[in-house]
Amino acid sequence: MKIFSAAQLKKADELTIKNQNISSTELMERAASLVSAEIHKRLQNSDIAIKIFCGVGNNGGDGLVIARHLIEKGYRVKVFVVNYSDNRSNDFLINYDRLKETTNDWPEYIKSEHDFPEIDQNDFVIDAIFGIGLNRPLEGWIAKLIDHINNSKAFILAIDMPSGLFSDRIPKKEDSLILANFTISFQTPKLVFFLPQTMDYVGDLQILDIGLDREFLSSEKGKAELISKHEARLLYKPRKSNSHKGNYGHALVVGGSYGKIGSVLLSSKAALRTGAGLVSTYIPKCGYSILQTALPEAMVITDKNDEKLTNIDHKMDPSVICFGMGAGKDPETIEAFKKLLQNTHKPMLIDADGLNMIAENKELLKFLPKKSVLTPHPKELQRLIGDWKDDFDKIEKVQDFTQSHDLVLVLKGSHTFIFGDGHMYINNSGNPGMATAGSGDVLSGIIAGLISQQYEPLAAAILGVYLHGLSGDIVAENRSYQALISGDIVENMGAAFQSLFAD
Numbered sequence: 450m451k452i453f454s455a456a457q458l459k460k461a462d463e464l465t466i467k468n469q470n471i472s473s474t475e476l477m478e479r480a481a482s483l484v485s486a487e488i489h490k491r492l493q494n495s496d497i498a499i500k501i502f503c504g505v506g507n508n509g510g511d512g513l514v515i516a517r518h519l520i521e522k523g524y525r526v527k528v529f530v531v532n533y534s535d536n537r538s539n540d541f542l543i544n545y546d547r548l549k550e551t552t553n554d555w556p557e558y559i560k561s562e563h564d565f566p567e568i569d570q571n572d573f574v575i576d577a578i579f580g581i582g583l584n585r586p587l588e589g590w591i592a593k594l595i596d597h598i599n600n601s602k603a604f605i606l607a608i609d610m611p612s613g614l615f616s617d618r619i620p621k622k623e624d625s626l627i628l629a630n631f632t633i634s635f636q637t638p639k640l641v642f643f644l645p646q647t648m649d650y651v652g653d654l655q656i657l658d659i660g661l662d663r664e665f666l667s668s669e670k671g672k673a674e675l676i677s678k679h680e681a682r683l684l685y686k687p688r689k690s691n692s693h694k695g696n697y698g699h700a701l702v703v704g705g706s707y708g709k710i711g712s713v714l715l716s717s718k719a720a721l722r723t724g725a726g727l728v729s730t731y732i733p734k735c736g737y738s739i740l741q742t743a744l745p746e747a748m749v750i751t752d753k754n755d756e757k758l759t760n761i762d763h764k765m766d767p768s769v770i771c772f773g774m775g776a777g778k779d780p781e782t783i784e785a786f787k788k789l790l791q792n793t794h795k796p797m798l799i800d801a802d803g804l805n806m807i808a809e810n811k812e813l814l815k816f817l818p819k820k821s822v823l824t825p826h827p828k829e830l831q832r833l834i835g836d837w838k839d840d841f842d843k844i845e846k847v848q849d850f851t852q853s854h855d856l857v858l859v860l861k862g863s864h865t866f867i868f869g870d871g872h873m874y875i876n877n878s879g880n881p882g883m884a885t886a887g888s889g890d891v892l893s894g895i896i897a898g899l900i901s902q903q904y905e906p907l908a909a910a911i912l913g914v915y916l917h918g919l920s921g922d923i924v925a926e927n928r929s930y931q932a933l934i935s936g937d938i939v940e941n942m943g944a945a946f947q948s949l950f951a952d
């Protein structure tokens with residue numbers, strides 16, 4: 450699903466009104482009716498006090514439509530107009546009149562702190578104060594109202610966006626914004642719903658298809674693409690019945706040091722479980738028996754050194770080399786890595802200590818084969834590209850970095866971002882249970898396993914990240930977040946592939 454900017458959404462809005470020959474009031478009616486239907490589906494006529502806070506723009510207009518529909522269905526609704534301006538939008542005014550025809554319990558106006566209503570913890574609050582139209586921080590009594598709503602501890606449903614959240618920038622620490630439990634947004638999600646600095650305000654997220662202009666949605670280039678099952682499925686390449694292991698490539702996993710052989714084991718196993726035809730490992734001698742015993746399907750070559758990598762002389766022609774997990778940063782290992790880079794021309798996957806070596810020896814960057822995949826977590830990214838001001842600045846810097854070196858970059862996080870070919874993809878699978886030792890090693894193995902099967906590096910990164918999260922979700926469902934360990938993600942790759950096509 451594409452992610453658009455506020456300006457693009459406004460354009461989609463206008464085109465829809467023109468091409469479908471409807472009024473903006475009708476579009477609002479369509480969008481907000483869908484929201485009230487969702488609320489009704491969940492509340493099932495329960496006798497709960499619903500308090501709807503409506504701004505005086507179109508987000509407020511949505512709130513008024515929702516109020517009317519819920520009142521018609523018999524809910525106990527109280528509407529508050531947050532009168533931040535005397536300029537009311539046309540659709541606000543139309544729906545204000547329609548609401549007054551529906552109920553005798555007319556909206557109450559909030560014009561200062563004195564008008565703040567009491568909000569009980571058991572109330573159901575709907576935030577329809579500001580949507581994508583917010584263009585400056587909230588001030589004065591409006592900011593205080595937001596804090597008042599948050600402090601009530603009531604359940605908060607935000608319409609389109611939590612009020613106070615901008616669509617295109619990060620709010621300052623001192624800014625007031627709604628901390629929603631649930632957000633229902635229209636047509637496409639907004640980028641800020643997925644950024645580490647702003648995602649917590651959104652709560653659970655639901656996107657409603659309000660039928661905006663199809664032609665625009667499919668032809669317009671998005672700011673980013675959200676990767677869910679549908680998008681992942683399109684990347685999947687089925688296996689041919691007339692094939693042999695040679696068709697699925699050979700992944701070479703290079704890494705490990707004394708006490709860290711497990712990382713290579715996890716990556717190698719993940720590559721095999723993802724479908725690589727052959728997997729070899731290149732490790733220090735101390736790992737030989739460990740790997741041969743724990744993973745008889747893999748071939749093992751050892752360095753002449755017992756505890757670290759000193760000379761990566763593999764004499765093979767692998768389809769992909771995955772480097773870095775557990776490798777440490779010994780000067781001899783760095784030298785060996787440099788030689789490996791100089792002698793490799795196919796895209797590589799670089800993780801963990803491999804990334805740290807590049808961060809500390811930037812001259813290595815020029816030896817990286819084009820389209821290599823780097824898989825940093827935020828701290829590793831910072832070592833690679835330096836500090837950033839905020840999440841928007843970070844995105845810009847990563848785009849510059851990946852484009853100038855022609856790389857694919859997987860920025861790991863609760864929503865992992867994938868950058869490549871000038872585009873940005875945001876993963877939508879996975880869960881907090883996956884923040885556990887070795888999870889990154891498994892991801893590297895999955896992506897390497899896909900590259901070895903001739904997926905383009907960018908496609909391998911996108912699909913790999915999605916499958917990794919999907920497998921983690923399957924584990925969490927059966928085992929809880931806390932009990933999930935990385936080996937479980939590998940073991941459930943089969944279930945993840947099956948689930949890709951389950952519905």
Ligand SMILES: NC(=O)C1=CN([C@@H]2O[C@H](COP(=O)(O)OP(=O)(O)OC[C@H]3O[C@@H](n4cnc5c(N)ncnc54)[C@H](O)[C@@H]3O)[C@@H](O)[C@H]2O)[C@@H](O)CC1
Nearest residue numbers: 462477480506507508579580581582583584585586587609
């Ligand atoms: N784009 C779409 O596809 C649709 C949009 N609809 C709704 O329309 C909303 C956007 O409506 P609007 O453009 O009227 O914008 P909002 O309702 O978000 O904001 C209204 C106005 O408030 C003013 N404002 C901005 N920041 C302020 C501040 N800090 N203090 C005081 N005033 C401030 C601005 O002049 C802004 O236009 C969406 O979020 C959505 O809820 C829906 O009705 C249906 C379809």
Ligand SMILES: [K+]
Nearest residue numbers: 576579608610
């Ligand atoms: K809102």
